[in-house]
Amino acid sequence: MSHHAGRTRWRRFAVLMVPSVAISAALGIAMAQGALAASFLVSGQRFHITADTLTARGIGMYGMVDVSKDGEHVPVLVTGARHVTIDRLCQSVPIDIPGLGTYTLKLTGGQERPVEASHMFLDATFEAAGQADFEDLDIGIAQGEISKGPINPDDRSSRFFDPSGFGQQAESVRMTDVRVTAAAVSAGTFNVPGMRVRIEEGHHDCG
Incomplete structure (x- = not known):
């Protein structure tokens, strides 16, 4: 009887961890250079990101449409940056688990x-x-003329990318008290000192 109960708990834990692994992969946590493809189908699940301070160099901003695995079109503002530093990063995503209810996957790092x-x-x-x-x-600036910051190479060939569309660019930006709702994040490298991941029952958004 106890063996059966243990197996049940493990199955529930596995159901919870599969989405968490997918979200961590989408964030590119501790990735090697070029480990994540430049373009991918998004899950359709929005997640929250907060930071005390975000500093970026080489910035390009343009409109785009992400596509989910279910075919949903998600209009997004893409911010591309050549280099980013973040103080006190927090990322959270709610996960609905059949039979268990809502849990929150929360990742933090960059405290020190x-x-x-x-x-x-x-x-x-x-x-x-x-x-x-x-x-x-x-x-x-026209999106196709953005040069100070990167444009996702696959976005340039997408039918949703308008080279004559409205764009913005800058050499650098420093932002404080940052709050973002995101559909996806990708990076060549993403280094997170003091990374902590925890799973909590209920809704526990960052910030």
């Missing part, structure tokens, strides 16, 4: 040393900051 990422693309449905300070900013 900043998180660092290179060639990062953030596909966001919402972004906010307490303060944002840009340097050498160009607003209204």
Whole structure:
């Protein structure tokens, strides 16, 4: 009887961990250079990201449409950056588990040393900051002419990418009290000092 109960708990744990592994892969946590493809089908699940401070160099911003595995079209603002540092990163995503209810997968890092990422693309449905300070900013540049920051190579060949569409770029930006709702994040490298991952019952969003 006890052996059967143990197996039941393990099955429930496995159901919980499969989505968490997928989300961690989408974030590119501790990835090697080029380990994650530049383009992928998104899960359709939104997740929250907060940070005390985010500093980026080499920035390009443009509109795009992500596509989920179920065929849902998700309009997003893509922010591409050549290099990013993040203080006090938090990422959370709610996961509904049949028979168990809602759990929250939460990842934190960069408490003592900043998180660092290179060639990062953030596909966001919402972004906010307490303060944002840009340097050498160009607003209204054609998306196809963005040069200060990267554009996802697969986005350029997508039918949703408009080379004449509205874009923005800057040499750098520093943002404080950052709050983002995202559909996807990818990066060439993503280094997270002091990374912690925990799973909690109920809703426990960052911030």
